[in-house]
Amino acid sequence: MSKEEVGITVSKNEDFSEWYTQVVLKAKLADYAPVKGLIVLRPDGYSIWESLKETFDKKFRKKGIRNGFLPILIPESLLGKEQKHFAGFNPEVFWVTHSGTNEIGDRLALRPTSETLAYTLYSKWIQSWRDLPLKINFWNTALRAEIKATKPFLRTSEFLWQEGHTVHTTQEEAENEVLEILEIYQKTVEEELAIPVVTGKKSEKEKFVGAKYTTTMEAIMPDGKALQMGTSHFLAQNFSKPFEVKFADKDNVEHFAWQTSWGVSWRLIGAMIMVHGDDQGLSLPPKVAPIQVVIVPIYKNEEMKNIVISKANEIRDNIEKLGFRVHVDEREGISPGYKFNDWEMKGVPLRIELGPKDIEKESIVLAKRIEKEKTSISFNEISKISTILEEIQATMLKNAQEKAQENTFEISEYSEFKEKIERGGFIHAPWCGALECEEKIKEETGADIRVIPFNSENTTANCIFCKKTSQSIPIFARGY
Amino acid sequence: MSKEEVGITVSKNEDFSEWYTQVVLKAKLADYAPVKGLIVLRPDGYSIWESLKETFDKKFRKKGIRNGFLPILIPESLLGKEQKHFAGFNPEVFWVTHSGTNEIGDRLALRPTSETLAYTLYSKWIQSWRDLPLKINFWNTALRAEIKATKPFLRTSEFLWQEGHTVHTTQEEAENEVLEILEIYQKTVEEELAIPVVTGKKSEKEKFVGAKYTTTMEAIMPDGKALQMGTSHFLAQNFSKPFEVKFADKDNVEHFAWQTSWGVSWRLIGAMIMVHGDDQGLSLPPKVAPIQVVIVPIYKNEEMKNIVISKANEIRDNIEKLGFRVHVDEREGISPGYKFNDWEMKGVPLRIELGPKDIEKESIVLAKRIEKEKTSISFNEISKISTILEEIQATMLKNAQEKAQENTFEISEYSEFKEKIERGGFIHAPWCGALECEEKIKEETGADIRVIPFNSENTTANCIFCKKTSQSIPIFARGY
Numbered sequence: 001m002s003k004e005e006v007g008i009t010v011s012k013n014e015d016f017s018e019w020y021t022q023v024v025l026k027a028k029l030a031d032y033a034p035v036k037g038l039i040v041l042r043p044d045g046y047s048i049w050e051s052l053k054e055t056f057d058k059k060f061r062k063k064g065i066r067n068g069f070l071p072i073l074i075p076e077s078l079l080g081k082e083q084k085h086f087a088g089f090n091p092e093v094f095w096v097t098h099s100g101t102n103e104i105g106d107r108l109a110l111r112p113t114s115e116t117l118a119y120t121l122y123s124k125w126i127q128s129w130r131d132l133p134l135k136i137n138f139w140n141t142a143l144r145a146e147i148k149a150t151k152p153f154l155r156t157s158e159f160l161w162q163e164g165h166t167v168h169t170t171q172e173e174a175e176n177e178v179l180e181i182l183e184i185y186q187k188t189v190e191e192e193l194a195i196p197v198v199t200g201k202k203s204e205k206e207k208f209v210g211a212k213y214t215t216t217m218e219a220i221m222p223d224g225k226a227l228q229m230g231t232s233h234f235l236a237q238n239f240s241k242p243f244e245v246k247f248a249d250k251d252n253v254e255h256f257a258w259q260t261s262w263g264v265s266w267r268l269i270g271a272m273i274m275v276h277g278d279d280q281g282l283s284l285p286p287k288v289a290p291i292q293v294v295i296v297p298i299y300k301n302e303e304m305k306n307i308v309i310s311k312a313n314e315i316r317d318n319i320e321k322l323g324f325r326v327h328v329d330e331r332e333g334i335s336p337g338y339k340f341n342d343w344e345m346k347g348v349p350l351r352i353e354l355g356p357k358d359i360e361k362e363s364i365v366l367a368k369r370i371e372k373e374k375t376s377i378s379f380n381e382i383s384k385i386s387t388i389l390e391e392i393q394a395t396m397l398k399n400a401q402e403k404a405q406e407n408t409f410e411i412s413e414y415s416e417f418k419e420k421i422e423r424g425g426f427i428h429a430p431w432c433g434a435l436e437c438e439e440k441i442k443e444e445t446g447a448d449i450r451v452i453p454f455n456s457e458n459t460t461a462n463c464i465f466c467k468k469t470s471q472s473i474p475i476f477a478r479g480y
Numbered sequence: 481m482s483k484e485e486v487g488i489t490v491s492k493n494e495d496f497s498e499w500y501t502q503v504v505l506k507a508k509l510a511d512y513a514p515v516k517g518l519i520v521l522r523p524d525g526y527s528i529w530e531s532l533k534e535t536f537d538k539k540f541r542k543k544g545i546r547n548g549f550l551p552i553l554i555p556e557s558l559l560g561k562e563q564k565h566f567a568g569f570n571p572e573v574f575w576v577t578h579s580g581t582n583e584i585g586d587r588l589a590l591r592p593t594s595e596t597l598a599y600t601l602y603s604k605w606i607q608s609w610r611d612l613p614l615k616i617n618f619w620n621t622a623l624r625a626e627i628k629a630t631k632p633f634l635r636t637s638e639f640l641w642q643e644g645h646t647v648h649t650t651q652e653e654a655e656n657e658v659l660e661i662l663e664i665y666q667k668t669v670e671e672e673l674a675i676p677v678v679t680g681k682k683s684e685k686e687k688f689v690g691a692k693y694t695t696t697m698e699a700i701m702p703d704g705k706a707l708q709m710g711t712s713h714f715l716a717q718n719f720s721k722p723f724e725v726k727f728a729d730k731d732n733v734e735h736f737a738w739q740t741s742w743g744v745s746w747r748l749i750g751a752m753i754m755v756h757g758d759d760q761g762l763s764l765p766p767k768v769a770p771i772q773v774v775i776v777p778i779y780k781n782e783e784m785k786n787i788v789i790s791k792a793n794e795i796r797d798n799i800e801k802l803g804f805r806v807h808v809d810e811r812e813g814i815s816p817g818y819k820f821n822d823w824e825m826k827g828v829p830l831r832i833e834l835g836p837k838d839i840e841k842e843s844i845v846l847a848k849r850i851e852k853e854k855t856s857i858s859f860n861e862i863s864k865i866s867t868i869l870e871e872i873q874a875t876m877l878k879n880a881q882e883k884a885q886e887n888t889f890e891i892s893e894y895s896e897f898k899e900k901i902e903r904g905g906f907i908h909a910p911w912c913g914a915l916e917c918e919e920k921i922k923e924e925t926g927a928d929i930r931v932i933p934f935n936s937e938n939t940t941a942n943c944i945f946c947k948k949t950s951q952s953i954p955i956f957a958r959g960y
Contacts, residue, residue, distance in 0.1 A: 031601060033551050034558055035588060040601055043546035043616060050547065066523035067530065071513050071638045072552065072590070072621065073574075078514055091580040094553075096590065099625035099637075100571040108515060110552070110576065110590075121511060121520055130811070136523060141552065145579035157579075158551045331610070 007345060008281050016223045016274075021152070023273055027282040027346045030152045037146045037157035041266075044346065047290035048269050049160055053139060055192055056162065056264075059184045065135040065164060072140070073108040074117050081116055081242050088209030089113070092144035094157075110143040115210065115235075115261055118165045119243035126257065128248040129169055133177075137164040142265075153270030154227075154480055161265035167245060167257045171236070174258035178234045181262045182215045185230040193272045194285040194396035195219050196404050197229050198426070198475060200453035205438055211261075212236035218450045218475065220404045221274045224424015226450045226477035229271060232262035275400050282347030283369050285396050286389040293319055293326040293385060294348045298336045298355035312354050315364065318382050324389065344369060349392050350385070368392055370399070410473075414464050417476070421445045426477050428456075430470035432463035441465055447476040487825060488761050496703045496754075501632070503753055507762040507826045510632045517626045517637035521746075524826065527770035528749050529640060533619060535672055536642065536744075539664045545615040545644060552620070553588040554597050561596055561722050568689030569593070572624035574637075590623040595690065595715075595741055598645045599723035606737065608728040609649055613657075617644040622745075633750030634707075634960055641745035647725060647737045651716070654738035658714045661742045662695045665710040673752045674765040674876035675699050676884050677709055678906070678955060680933035685918055688741075692716035698930045698955065700884045701754045704904015706930045706957035709751060712742035755880050762827030763849050765876050766869040773799055773806040773865060774828045778816045778835035792834050795844065798862045804869065824849060829872050830865070848872055850879070890953075894944050897956070901925045906957050908936075910950035912943035921945055927956040 008026060012019045024030050029045030032038075041049065057067070073096060080086045089112040096108040111117065118136070126134060139162050146157045153159075164181065168174040182199055189195050197217040201207075207214035211233035219229050239245065240256040248254050276283040286292050297312045299305040312328045319326040329339050336353070343351055353365040353374075363378045370392060377384055407425040411417050417429055431437060431449070438449055441464070452474040461470040488506060492499045504510050509525030512518075521529065537547070553576060560566045569592040576588040591597065598616070606614060619642050626637045633639075644661065648654040662679055669675050677697040681687075687694035691713035699709050719725065720736040728734050756763040766772050777792045779785040792808045799806040809819050816833070823831055833845040833854075843858045850872060857864055887905040891897050897909055907927070911917060918929055921944070932954040941950040 031604070033553075033597070034555055034600055035551065035553050038551040038553060040551065040597075041549035042605075043548050046548045047546070049549070066527070068523050068526045069521035069529070069640060071515065071518040071520065072623070073513075073515050073518060073638070075514055093580060094576045094588075095578040096574050097577045098575040100573060102625075108574075117513070120514055124511070125522075143552070145582075158553070160549060 007341060008279060011279050012222065012277065017151075019277075019279075020274060023277050023281050023345075024152045029269070029273070029282070032150070032152075035157075037150050039150065039152045039156050041160075044290050045269065048272070048284075048288045049266055051288040052188070052192060052268060053162075055188055056184070059188065060137055060164070063135070063180065063184075064133070065137050065166070068136045068138055070111070070114050070117055070138050070140065072111050072143075074111055074114075076107045076109060078116050078120060079109050082210050082239055085115065085210035085239075089144070092146075094143050094145055111140070112144050113142055113261075113263075114138060114140075114163055115165065115239055116243070119239050119245055119259070122165070122167055123244045123246070126167060126245060126247050129250055132247055132257065133166060133168045133173065135164070135166040135177075137162055151270070151480075153266050153273070159265045159267070161263050163261060163263045166260045167240075168259070169247065169249065169255070169257065171258050174236075174260050175234055177260045178215055178232045178262070181260070182217065182230075182232040185232065185262075185264055186217050189217065189219075189229055189268060189271075190397060192285065192287045193268060193275075194393060194400055195229070195268075195271055195275050196397065196401045198451055198453055200451040200456065200474075202231070203438060203449040203452060203474065205435055206449060208233045208261075210235065210238055212238060216451050218426075218477075219271055219275070220407050220426050220477070221271065221480070222403065223274075224407055224478070226426065226448075226475075226479045227267065227271050227274075228450070228479065229268060230262070230264035233260060235259040235261060275403075276396055277347070280341070281345030283396075284347035284349055286349040286393050289347065289349050290325065291327045291346075291348050292324045292389060293350045293352060294343045295326065295328045295352040295354060296336055296339045296343070297328065297330065298353060304356050307359065308354060308356060311359055315352065315354065315379070315382065319385055322383060322386055324385065340367070350389060370395060412461065412464065417441075417464055418445055421447050421476070421478065424478065426450070426475045428473050429464040429476055430458060430461035430473050432466055432468045433471035434463075434466065434468075437463055437465040441476065445476075446478045448479055449474045450477045450479060451475050487821060488759060491759050492702065492757065497631075499757075499759075500754060503757050503761050503825075504632045509749070509753070509762070512630070512632075515637075517630050519630065519632045519636050521640075524770050525749065528752070528764075528768045529746055531768040532668070532672060532748060533642075535668055536664070539668065540617055540644070543615070543660065543664075544613070545617050545646070548616045548618055550591070550594050550597055550618050550620065552591050552623075554591055554594075556587045556589060558596050558600060559589050562690050562719055565595065565690035565719075569624070572626075574623050574625055591620070592624050593622055593741075593743075594618060594620075594643055595645065595719055596723070599719050599725055599739070602645070602647055603724045603726070606647060606725060606727050609730055612727055612737065613646060613648045613653065615644070615646040615657075617642055631750070631960075633746050633753070639745050639747070641743050643741060643743045646740045647720075648739070649727065649729065649735070649737065651738045654716075654740050655714055657740045658695055658712045658742070661740070662697065662710075662712040665712065665742075665744055666697050669697065669699075669709055669748060669751075670877060672765065672767045673748060673755075674873060674880055675709070675748075675751055675755050676877065676881045678931055678933055680931040680936065680954075682711070683918060683929045683932060683954065685915055686929060688713045690715065690718055691741075692718060696931050698906075698957075699751055699755070700887050700906050700957070701751065701960070702883065703754075704887055704958070706906065706928075706955075706959045707747065707751050707754075708930070708959065709748060710742070710744035713740060715739040715741060755883075756876055757827070760821070761825030763876075764827035764829055766829040766873050769827065769829050770805065771807045771826075771828050772804045772869060773830045773832060774823045775806065775808045775832040775834060776816055776819045776823070777808065777810065778833060784836050787839065788834060788836060791839055795832065795834065795859075795862065799865055802863060802866055804865065820847075830869060850875060892941065892944065897921075897944055898925055901927050901956070901958065904958065906930070906955045908953050909944040909956055910938060910941035910953050912946055912948045913951035914943075914946065914948075917943055917945040921956065925956075926958045928959055929954045930957050930959060931955050
């Protein structure tokens, strides 16, 4: 890589897709694997996933959800047991046909999702009401062959995710679980990744194959396209019947159980890159940044170097004691200016600059990734770093909320709808509830119903397409 | 399951293999998946893995090792790039030949291990000495088709493990890394799982295919068979040459890098079950137990029940504040005696019994999983729990060390060797270093060289087989 090529060479506004790819590769989050459609996570990328995992695990644990492990191979016969579900995934399935030189009789699918496998086991594990609720989450990968071009984190044939599968005695309890999980998802995405989302239900057309209904959280990306950020499904008894997930109630009568499943994937990292990045590269919310504070020592000769680096290490230790992830960039033969650009490209939220003059004044210079102006604080104010990082996190969410707002529209005329959708964004528009209108709108504009927000029932407006009385006001958008 | 079948129905000494399977299934650690050779981890089993993972992650991080993610699919052409390595895994590989209905040109292997994939990437990521050392660990699964009967944790076609892959500028640094990792492995297994191991090198015959040499830690199981607990390989430049993992040194001259790889798997959990379990079932070292302390409330009527359970919850909160994982067994309609047996089978290290009489005396009854006698402590001595759990952990290691010692022998006559090996155990016996002797011994006795312990060079004895001058005194044993 020549020196010119080190930084991001295109503008986010001018070529969003190329910008995205450059940020992912140059900030060393991920790289392409030798197999088309697959990517590798480098430590800086995986660390963001680990941070999200830790947050989710804490929240899941509080709800009595525990983790388990499922193997990656599912027999074809089992995958086909819930017919609609199977039909939904069939074209994307990777098939294992041989082990060594032996042909395998019942072909093995690489898990596209684990409902069929988990529920086969659940039906063995659950006998009575005493065994319920059963709530297990699996941190694994899913495999779905992608035919379109790979987009790291957004479109890959194998992706990291979690899939939760819960079983309940009553419909009410299961439906509550669906919403509680969606709330955990929403809060985590807003609080950790600083991305605002809209929650609600998917339309019948867009729901998970096999679910009674699907709840979703959707976010708007800077290019105006919508991204599905996570889904929580109410499965009702759609799987418990074919898989015989039954329990004997207190009165010893057998019932089919009520089930939910839900998942978020590393797509969340893709959203974070798109929402917060800029022409300089990545911009990381402090809560998930692998390095939250970087210290760049500035010096001109060996004597100064020793003084500055020793002070930098002292400051690092103090910031570490506050509980933050901090790094001193001691690389030799690289100018401070180059280092500034490098850490900006990598999205580190806060940079500290420290030279001999700063040491004289007993202060450090602070440069926030999200702002141009620098400030300075004295050595004995180091504990302010904590508040500053909180402010950065809050500002990032506020900025993202404002941008999302700018890209959100309420429209009641189809002509305006068609015009608006060309520039992207979330369009709230009344809908009669008919599949036909939904399909026609998709055909003519490329926009799906992304989400029917909770409490958006509305019977006083007219369907944007057919003009009949509306049922609700969903959000339409073109999607990833 | 009928009432009689709830507990473990065979004795560990009489039918070790059946005992092991019953413990795994009845303590709800794991279950069989619908595909032959594969298992599922239930929360109590996975939790032990998570605990080990957390400990290893902390230690790896201190050594500058970070985690990453690799996809599961490796093209056949890539897997074959290091020929000996490929030949070693070829018969065990699962092959993906189709995605949906499309046939895939270059067949895809489900990763049996990731050297070939990782090093293809490393060769792109490493340009100069500045990029080294590169130390990345991957928590994933490996797939190797097993033709023999499945043994949960010990022999399965997919297994959870970690694989670390490091790259260094010098041979010395790489060889140090190999040993540092082996030391982390040994300490973790001894301190967390209370299992003593012997460390050293594998023979040429037993080393990892593609490595220059393999270091290993081996443990002796109660049935006298040896179990390989983890390996750390010095790859030298065996992979860096075919995969072109090169770096420009400070003088700008290009060199092939020096590499290591190392891994432990969920086999460690299998060892823990075998070493510590007894006829009552599982016995968990406190450090990795999902529940470290269980409180069983004892009462005869509703009034007593409320008082006892409220006190039990108070004690639970106090123990939780000490930082331990504690659970109150409030199940109704189940007798205290049944609960005692149930938690013993599940291996909970410490049980607290609490009834109205104990409340009167302001004390609790303590029953250690590893001892028959009960003791009691007063309510205001709850903080002693911490010491008691430490003692249990230490006693479990001590007991395991004693048993291992009883099963370890030093033998210099082949006739005695042949007799001894029938009863199992670790046999220290002199060896000339020749493959021929190693193979003959294996053929005639079923015993492998498990490990050549560090500092076991010895040129004063005679080879147990050919009587020529010995080179070292390895440990021979039949293995898993």
